[in-house]
Amino acid sequence: MGEGSMTQPPLNRRPSWRLAPPDDARTQGVVVSGFSDLPWAEALFLYAKDSGAAWINALRAAAPITNAAGKEKEARAAALAFTCTGLASVGLPYEVLETFSPQFREGMYQEDRLRRLGDKIDGEWQSTVIRGGPIWSGNVPIEQPATATPSTPVTVHALLLLYDKDQADAQRWAAEVGQTLAPLGVTIVRQLSLDLRLDKRIGREHFGFADGLSQPIPFGPSVVLSDGRPSERDPWHGVPLGEILLGHENAHSEKAPGPFIPTDEKARADLLPEGAPEGFLNLGLNGSYMVARELRQYVASFWQSLRTGAERIRAHDPNAAHVTAEWLAERVIGRNVDGHLLCPSGFPAAQDGLPQNDFGFMRDDRYGHGCPLGSHVRRANPRDGLAKDAASAQTLLDASNNHRILRRGRKFGGPVDDRYRDDQQERGLLFMCLNSDIARQFEFVQQTWILNRNFATLFDETDPLVGPKGPFTVREQPLRRIVEVETFVQSAGGEYFFLPSIPALDYLGRL
Ligand code: HEM
Structure with missing residues (x-):
């Protein structure tokens, strides 16, 4: 997923958004790009207990972190993010850790967060989590290190993403980074080979x-289009830049709050005061919160289950010849396999050579006869x-955004x-x-929309x-079909x- 998964830009594709100087050079490139021209990637999950911060600069020498200022020139790219326990392990003081958002500090495996995400309810791992519970997390919330027991067998302190044109090169690069880090006490505790083939x-x-x-399309004074024009608010997908980047104006017309450090720490890096309380420097400016979840997909189960569901419907309804596994699968997603929206009147015309994405549901598909309400x-x-009603459609679109x-x-x-065969x-x-706000954005989507039983x-x-x-x-007219789907x-x-941000990385490397 990510910007540019649909690669090979077709003719007349509308320009993408970029950051203007100086924010572009201060921001990690992964914010503005999914690096679709680099189809292979390695995700390295790092553990750095008691290793100090020296490894950060060693890592950056072996894998320079790409900034957002000129990604076309890059033959490969890298991005780096830290868990809260990871920041504690590199020596960020407790008083600074406290200035991060509560969701980040508590981590994904705090009981209340697990409940919101639908992972663990009343002490029981739910069926949407692998048997025995998750393998990795940042573990022990920093608030209670003395008493808490690790919740997952593997503790992750940082996530390094290495993007390359070729799979062998990406893997070789990952091995070199591993060799650089090992003498510094940093180990790769999990690795996933990713691709966009x-x-x-x-x-x-x-x-x-x-x-x-x-995808949302950020706008604001620091955003420009790739053809150099200033950005305007996209009527369907426009979000203020501060919805993605800390320290910029967000949807509540305030600077998205991030962590900060005392001004007397200035000597350590090129950090700015903008957006931080008086007397502090903004450690979060041009940074973001990244949610990562390793989601296993059971392909044979998906297709077999939908085939069985379709057969059952056809067996009971002579008018259901069109109900096939593919038909149901498209409705589970809400788009067809090539990404076209399901509309009661057929697929909408392509937009800039890509499946149409500028649409609401109110006007053409209010009751979900094309794209099911629960897709x-x-x-x-x-x-x-x-x-x-139609009068409140704009308000609800703004609220969704x-x-x-x-x-x-x-x-x-x-x-x-073979999508019907389980190849293990x-x-x-x-x-x-x-x-920029894990509770209002990612957790809200997961809890209030995706897992809402009365959506x-x-x-x-x-x-x-x-x-x-x-x-x-x-829903079909006049019928309503109900199919049982598996996990x-x-x-x-x-x-x-x-x-x-890049200056915040400099600061962390000098701790
Ligand atoms: C294995 C798990 C998942 C698969 C296979 C998957 C697949 C897809 C597909 C095929 C689309 C439609 C194409 C597109 O707009 O990109 C989509 C859209 C989307 N998915 Fe997922 N998804 C998964 C998990 C999630 C999760 C966990 C979330 C958030 C909590 C999520 C959030 C979204 C969002 C926000 C959209 C765009 C909807 C829109 O703006 O129209 N997805 N996903």
Whole structure:
């Protein structure tokens, strides 16, 4: 997923957004780009207990972290983010850690966060988590290091993403970085090979659907278009830059709050005071929070289950010849395999050579006769679809846009030969997204829309793609079809990360 999963830019594609100087050179490149021209990547999960901060500069020498100022020139790219326990391990003082957001400090494995994410409820891991619980996280919240026991077997302090044109080169680079870090006491505790291999010029996730299509489009004084024009607010997907980058104005017309350090720390790096309380420097400015979740996908289970569901419907209804596994799968996602929106009147025309993304649901598909109310895309971004009438459609669209996330995930695991056969291969999506307010953006999407059992007018069902086993309603006129879907996606680990700006990385390296 991520900007540019649909690579091979078609003619007349509209310009993408960029950052203006000086913010571009101060921001990690992964903020403005999914690096779709670098189809291979290695995700290295690092553990750095008691290793100090010296490893950060050694790592940056072996894997220079790409900034947002000129990614076209890059033959390869890298991004680096830290968990809260990772920042503690490099020596960031407790008083500074306290200035990060509560969600980041608590981490994904705090009980309340686990409940919101639907991972663990009343002490029980849910079916959307692999058996025995997740393998990795940042572990022990920094607030209670003395008493808390590690919640996952593997502790992750940092996530390094290495992007390359060629798989062998990406893996060689990862091995070199590992050799650089080992003498400094930093180990690679988990590694996932990621890719964006194309199929018929389209980036697809493992179930076979076009992915990475719909993204928020930031605007604001620090944003320009790739053709040099100033950015304007996109009517459908426009979000203030501060929804993605800390220290910039967000949807609440305030500077997105981030961590800060006392001004007398200035000597250590080129950090700025903008957006920090008086007497402090803004450690968060041009940084972001990155959510990462290793989501396993069960491809054979997905297709077999939908085939069985379709057969059952056809057996009971002579008018259901059109209900096939593919038909149901498209409705689970809410788009067809090539990414075109399902509309009652057929697919909308392409936009700039890509599937149409400038649409609301209120006008053309209010009741979900095309794109089901509970489909993944409608839950993940309801747009104006939750409005009670046409008059409130704009208000609801604006409200939905207060919960957008910038997706940067990629799939791991080999290609699927026969989607109905379980080949026992581990594969899935390393879901990654950027946002400045984890609770209002990522957690809200997951809790209030994706896992909401009463979403829209539905009763007792959740997202049919990423939720637990249960019913999924597809409205057709005059019928309403209900199909039982299995659990197709399970989390194997995850954490909230801080993606520092380039000056913040300099500061951390000098601790
Ligand atoms: C293995 C798990 C997942 C798969 C296979 C998957 C797949 C997809 C696909 C095929 C699309 C439609 C194409 C596009 O707009 O990119 C999509 C859209 C989207 N997904 Fe997922 N997804 C997964 C998990 C998640 C999770 C966990 C979240 C958030 C909590 C999420 C949030 C979104 C959002 C925000 C959109 C865009 C909706 C829009 O703006 O229209 N996805 N996903």
